[in-house]
Amino acid sequence: MREIATADGRLVITEPAVAAVAAAAALGCPGVAALGGRRLQDEFTDWLLEPTEHPARSRRPGAAGVDVELDAVRCAIALEVIVAYGARISDVCGSVAGAVSSAVEAGCGFAPQAVDVRAVGVRRVPAPPQRGDG
Numbered sequence: 001m002r003e004i005a006t007a008d009g010r011l012v013i014t015e016p017a018v019a020a021v022a023a024a025a026a027l028g029c030p031g032v033a034a035l036g037g038r039r040l041q042d043e044f045t046d047w048l049l050e051p052t053e054h055p056a057r058s059r060r061p062g063a064a065g066v067d068v069e070l071d072a073v074r075c076a077i078a079l080e081v082i083v084a085y086g087a088r089i090s091d092v093c094g095s096v097a098g099a100v101s102s103a104v105e106a107g108c109g110f111a112p113q114a115v116d117v118r119a120v121g122v123r124r125v126p127a128p129p130q131r132g133d134g
Contacts, residue, residue: 002070002110013108015070019063022077022115025103026066029095031087035065036080036120065120076114077104082121093117 004011026032065080077100083092097115105111 002072002075004109013070015068016063018068018070018075018077018104018108019066021103021107022068022079022100023063023066025099026079026081026096026117029092029099031084031092032081032096033084033123033125034082035063036082036118075104075110075112076116077112078116078118080118080120082123083119085122085124089119089122093119 001015002013004013023035026035067078069076079096079100081092081096083089094117096117100115100117101112
């Protein structure tokens with residue numbers, strides 16, 4: 001959570017808010033078929049450990065595949081993407097990293113220090129329907 005003091009009070013930006021901005025930016029990139037989900041191992045670890053024993057993670061349902069670590073001085077974002085079949089994985093991941101960084105800076109008012117993108121799968125995406133003439 002990041003707090004920003006203003007003349008009228010304070011603003012609070014939470015991990016789920018940053019995760020939602022990051023997820024929207026990633027899904028808008030060409031070649032991204034979907035965002036990856038959390039593994040069963042992560043869910044089990046969260047269940048076993050106290051909240052103070054590991055970094056805060058976003059739990060927002062719309063941001064599956066996005067983990068955000070946010071405090072007063074640092075913002076780090078890790079994304080898991082599923083790449084569309086036929087797209088170059090390295091190009092897609094680079095595009096996602098740039099788009100997420102720009103979107104978070106524009107939407108939240110601060111630039112993330114790290115945006116890590118991991119391709120966790122490839123999926124065949126159906127071609128859009130062709131419009132016929134006539």
